[in-house]
Every structure is written in C-alpha cells, then in structure tokens.
Amino acid sequence: MPDATGLELLAQELGDAAIETVYFRERATVVIDPAHIREVLGKLRAKGFSFLASVHGVDYYPEEPRLGVHYELLDMSRVDRLTVKLRVPLEEPEVDSVTAEWPTADHQEREVYDMFGVVFRGHPDLRRILMPEDYEGHPQRRDFPVGGEPVLFTRDEGQWLESRE
Amino acid sequence: MSPPETTELSDYRRREQSITLSQLETPGQGEGDRTQELLTLNFGPHHPATHGVLRLLVTLQGEIVRDLKPIIGYVHTGIEKTAEEKAYWKVIPVVERMDYLSYYFNAMAYIGAVEALVEVEVPRRAQYLRVIHLELNRIASHLIWLGTGALDLGAVSIFLYCLREREKVLDLFEMSSGARMHTRYFQVGGVIEDIPTGFAAKLREFLKIMPERADEYGAILNSNEIVLQRLRGTGVVPVETLLGLGVTGPLLRAAGNPWDLRKAAPYSSYEDFDFKIPIGEVGDNYDRFACRLAEIYESVKILEQALDGLPEGPHMTGDRKIALPPRHELATSMEALIHHFKLVTEGFRVPPGEVYNPIESPRGELACFVRSDGSSKPARVHMRDPSFVNLQALAPMAKGSYIADMIAATAMLDPILGGIDR
Numbered sequence: 171m172p173d174a175t176g177l178e179l180l181a182q183e184l185g186d187a188a189i190e191t192v193y194f195r196e197r198a199t200v201v202i203d204p205a206h207i208r209e210v211l212g213k214l215r216a217k218g219f220s221f222l223a224s225v226h227g228v229d230y231y232p233e234e235p236r237l238g239v240h241y242e243l244l245d246m247s248r249v250d251r252l253t254v255k256l257r258v259p260l261e262e263p264e265v266d267s268v269t270a271e272w273p274t275a276d277h278q279e280r281e282v283y284d285m286f287g288v289v290f291r292g293h294p295d296l297r298r299i300l301m302p303e304d305y306e307g308h309p310q311r312r313d314f315p316v317g318g319e320p321v322l323f324t325r326d327e328g329q330w331l332e333s334r335e
Numbered sequence: 336m337s338p339p340e341t342t343e344l345s346d347y348r349r350r351e352q353s354i355t356l357s358q359l360e361t362p363g364q365g366e367g368d369r370t371q372e373l374l375t376l377n378f379g380p381h382h383p384a385t386h387g388v389l390r391l392l393v394t395l396q397g398e399i400v401r402d403l404k405p406i407i408g409y410v411h412t413g414i415e416k417t418a419e420e421k422a423y424w425k426v427i428p429v430v431e432r433m434d435y436l437s438y439y440f441n442a443m444a445y446i447g448a449v450e451a452l453v454e455v456e457v458p459r460r461a462q463y464l465r466v467i468h469l470e471l472n473r474i475a476s477h478l479i480w481l482g483t484g485a486l487d488l489g490a491v492s493i494f495l496y497c498l499r500e501r502e503k504v505l506d507l508f509e510m511s512s513g514a515r516m517h518t519r520y521f522q523v524g525g526v527i528e529d530i531p532t533g534f535a536a537k538l539r540e541f542l543k544i545m546p547e548r549a550d551e552y553g554a555i556l557n558s559n560e561i562v563l564q565r566l567r568g569t570g571v572v573p574v575e576t577l578l579g580l581g582v583t584g585p586l587l588r589a590a591g592n593p594w595d596l597r598k599a600a601p602y603s604s605y606e607d608f609d610f611k612i613p614i615g616e617v618g619d620n621y622d623r624f625a626c627r628l629a630e631i632y633e634s635v636k637i638l639e640q641a642l643d644g645l646p647e648g649p650h651m652t653g654d655r656k657i658a659l660p661p662r663h664e665l666a667t668s669m670e671a672l673i674h675h676f677k678l679v680t681e682g683f684r685v686p687p688g689e690v691y692n693p694i695e696s697p698r699g700e701l702a703c704f705v706r707s708d709g710s711s712k713p714a715r716v717h718m719r720d721p722s723f724v725n726l727q728a729l730a731p732m733a734k735g736s737y738i739a740d741m742i743a744a745t746a747m748l749d750p751i752l753g754g755i756d757r
C-alpha cells in the first residue's frame with residue numbers, strides 16, 4: 171500500500187480529477203470525478219498499477235450521489251494496492267466503460283450494471299449477467315425489497331399472467 | 336402444436352414459437368460450401384463437462400470453436416443481498432456457500448475484512464489453526480478438480496482415488512468442527528474451538544500418505560498417452576492476455592508469473608512457513624495440471640510446519656465485545672451473560688468504513704469487500720470470486736481449437752459455478 175504521504179503525492183499528480191483521498195486501515199483510496207475515470211486509470215497504469223483486480227458497485231443509500239463504483243488496482247512488482255472510487259447520481263447513473271484498456275472489466279461492469287443499474291458508456295455488450303434478461307429492477311440497491319417474488323412454473327403460467335394485469 | 340387462441344402468451348412462449356425449424360426439416364437446401372458453415376450451439380447448461388450449470392454459447396465451424404460466450408447466472412442465489420440482512424457473525428455461514436469447494440477461503444476473506452474493520456488482534460494459535468484448515472481445504476479442492484478434470488478427459492479411475500483422499504480431509508474437518516462441509520469454523524477473532532485430541536495424530540497420518548498418493552496420481556496421468564496428448568500444447572494463452580483479463584491463481588502461475596498472495600502479501604502468519612510456488616513454462620493445459628498437482632505437495636509442507644510449530648495459547652481473541660464468552664463462564668459471571676446475550680441477539684457493531692481484503696484461494700485472488708455503516712449488519716458484502724473473473728479467459732483459450740480442447744481447457748480452468756453466480 172502507498173503510505174498516507176505517498177497517496178497525497180499520487181493524488182496531486184492526478185490533478186483536478188482527484189476529489190478526495192482516504193487512508194483507512196492501511197489501505198489507500200482516491201475518490202475521483204467520474205468524468206475522468208479512463209484518464210485516471212491510464213495515468214495510474216503508467217505509475218505501475220497495471221493489474222485491475224476488481225470492479226464492484228456500492229449503494230450509498232440514502233446519501234447522494236448514491237451509486238458508487240470501485241476499481242481495485244494492483245502493482246504486482248511493488249506489491250502495492252490502490253482503490254479508485256467514484257460516485258454517480260441515481261438520476262444519471264452513467265460512467266465511461268474501461269473495457270477497452272482493461273478487458274477484465276467486461277463481466278464485472280456487467281455485474282455492476284445488473285445489480286445497481288450503473289450504465290457503462292461504450293461497453294461492448296452491456297446486458298444483465300446474473301439475473302434473467304427480462305428481470306425488472308436492480309436487486310443489490312439498498313431500497314430493493316427482499317422476498318415476495320412469485321416462483322415461476324409452467325403449470326402456474328395462466329395464474330401468473332392474471333396477477334400481472 | 337399451437338396453444339388455444341384465447342390464452343395470452345408470455346414473452347418466453349412467444350419467442351419459443353417464433354423459432355422456425357424449416358431449415359432443419361429440409362436439409363440440403365442451404366447454399367454455398369457446407370464445410371464453411373457456422374453453427375451456433377448451446378453447450379450446457381446441463382452438460383457433465385461444464386462442472387455445474389455453465390452454459391457456453393459456442394459458434395462452431397465443423398469441429399473448430401470460432402467464438403465462445405459464457406452465459407451464467409443459473410445458480411445465482413443472491414448471497415451478497417442476503418448478507419446485508421444479517422449480523423456480521425451470521426454472514427459467515429452464508430458466504431461459505433458461494434464457492435462450495437473452498438468454504439474455508441470464503442470465510443477467511445470475509446472474516447479478514449471484518450477483522451480489519453474492527454481492528455481485532457487474532458491470537459497466533461488461531462492463525463496457525465486457520466492455516467492448517469485453509470491448506471487442507473486447498474488439497475481437498477485440488478483433489479476434486481483433479482478427479483473431475485481427469486474425468487472430462489476420459490480417465491475414470493482417478494476420480495475414485497481423488498475422492499478417497501478427499502474423504503480423509505473431510506473427516507478431519509468433521510473432527511475439528513462437527514461438519515464436513517460449510518463448517519463455520521472460522522470466527523471473527525479466531526476459530527470457534529480448539530482442535531480436539533487425536534486431530535494432530537490423524538493429520539500426521541494424512542500428511543504421511545498424501546505425498547505418496549499424489550505421486551500415484553502423477554504416475555497414472557503422466558504415463559497416460561491420451562491425457563498427455565489432450566493437455567500438451569492446448570489452450571495456450573500468453574501471460575499478458577491473462578493479466579489483462581485479471582486471471583490469477585494456478586492459471587497465471589502456469590503461464591510463468593509467480594504471483595501468489597501467500598508469498599507476496601502474507602496474511603494469517605503465512606510468512607512463517609517455508610514453501611515454494613510452482614510455476615509453469617508454456618502455459619498450456621498440461622502446465623496448469625502440473626502446477627496444481629505440485630501445489631498439493633507444497634500444501635503438505637506448510638501443514639507439516641504449521642503442525643510442528645503450532646503455538647500454545649488461546650484460539651480466540653479475549654475481546655468479549657466480539658467473541659462469545661466460554662460456556663462455563665455463563666453460569667458464574669453476570670457480565671459474560673450480558674455479552675453473550677448482546678452478541679447472540681444484536682451482534683457486535685463495526686466502525687464505519689470500507690475494506691477490500693484479498694487472499695489466495697485454490698483458484699486465485701479471492702477478495703471480500705465489506706462496507707460498514709456503523710450498525711451491526713454489513714451495508715455491502717461483495718466477493719471478488721476468482722472463478723467469475725477467470726471464466727473470461729475461456730474464450731481466448733478455446734478460440735480456434737477443437738471442441739475436445741475446449742473441454743480440456745474448461746477442466747483445467749477449474750470453474751466453480753457456485754462462486755461464479757454467487
């Protein structure tokens with residue numbers, strides 16, 4: 171992990187794109203402006219963080235901007251980790267896709283889209299990945315209720331259609 | 336057969352009826368060279384070689400795979416959502432059920448994240464006991480991979496041998512925790528119980544036979560011409576592509592990159608042990624097989640050292656705000672009773688914050704992200720499952736190869752669908 175000073179230096183090099191730095195439990199995080207995600211990850215790759223370990227979503231309900239996307243970067247030669255976080259509002263949950271430079275983000279961005287409804291601009295194949303294709307809603311959001319969903323069997327098909335009307 | 340006109344059709348039924356079978360019913364009508372024709376085929380979800388309910392949409396030209404798209408989500412159970420509804424300590428048995436062959440690793444990734452958030456010191460004995468169970472679990476997981484993987488290649492008998500040894504590991508798990516799978520043995524702050532009398536002796540017995548048995552597996556498969564022909568030189572992907580796809584674990588090590596979190600960023604006292612990281616040269620399916628087989632020997636080495644150097648002391652942290660008080664204290668101490676009541680009803684509260692905690696599972700970097708909002712339930716639990724990420728490497732492995740090589744690549748990829756779909 172870069173230490174607290176190293177994190178500040180790194181954030182300075184990112185310029186206006188960096189909004190905030192957090193050093194928590196020996197883990198370094200830089201919060202950035204969602205408009206600059208591709209540029210920031212590109213700069214960090216030049217710094218040695220060349221492995222994107224994970225992309226995952228978070229719902230900060232009831233705070234605004236509500237939806238968060240986290241990118242976990244790893245520098246294998248210096249064994250260093252850095253988290254890049256961004257927040258997008260619920261009304262316009264859009265951020266640029268990074269799949270072109272980081273192929274690993276393909277399935278993971280699809281999962282964030284599926285679970286939180288964050289739209290990744292420029293993703294080659296942005297479809298649901300874990301939930302059924304015709305599913306409505308984004309189940310990992312904090313205000314999405316648990317339970318109460320009918321189980322579909324062919325024999326109940328008529329009944330199910332009635333209940334939908 | 337067409338259904339009665341009166342009933343309204345669901346989207347699915349309408350799509351089903353829109354498919355025309357006329358081309359299949361009158362073969363020979365297609366124009367052009369039939370050998371150049373592309374055929375799109377569903378491989379799975381219920382196919383024995385997909386190791387679960389994995390559906391591969393493959394585009395074939397003759398017998399050559401031209402394109403491949405994995406379709407997943409058939410065993411999605413919403414574990415990450417369920418975890419948000421439960422107190423921190425009640426999440427442990429839930430996350431264990433994700434990757435059902437490496438349950439100790441799921442628990443360890445999650446518990447590590449929570450321990451970082453509450454900043455609890457784990458006693459040395461508990462760390463060693465964790466290493467013992469993690470490495471036993473790694474052996475058990477690799478044995479299942481070896482057995483089922485070889486089964487896909489047509490080697491049937493080795494499956495039975497592998498399960499024979501795995502049974503011994505599960506017996507050990509049963510001794511220490513009472514359950515063979517999904518043991519809930521790891522707790523925040525340590526392990527639930529110390530190992531019972533006789534565990535060490537039984538483990539030593541296992542450690543004595545395991546390398547011999549692994550020698551036998553190697554002897555069976557390395558002298559099997561069919562297995563060698565199907566593994567050697569198939570599914571080669573350059574290491575740069577693998578890194579770009581986020582692949583970790585034995586798949587990356589087989590391509591020559593010695594990245595192992597146990598060495599690179601040791602957790603749970605892994606820095607105390609002397610072991611090697613097996614790596615491959617070519618990065619083909621054979622190297623993947625050889626790397627995992629060699630890892631079994633290294634795990635045995637770690638286990639021997641952990642058992643010899645097992646420190647004395649408590650197996651659980653003394654912090655009563657996090658750990659349950661010992662049973663005998665409940666009868667005499669009012670304070671213990673209050674702590675017990677608080678922990679069992681509400682659970683412990685965790686300071687707000689976000690932590691991403693990676694560990695080395697049998698399949699690669701398994702990480703757990705936990706966000707706490709200060710209450711006694713996590714606000715978000717996310718598992719970065721290595722199978723989910725590694726599955727993306729199947730397309731570059733299989734494209735341009737025969738279907739049979741795709742089967743071999745899937746077998747050596749070792750995907751666990753419970754972990755992929757979560």
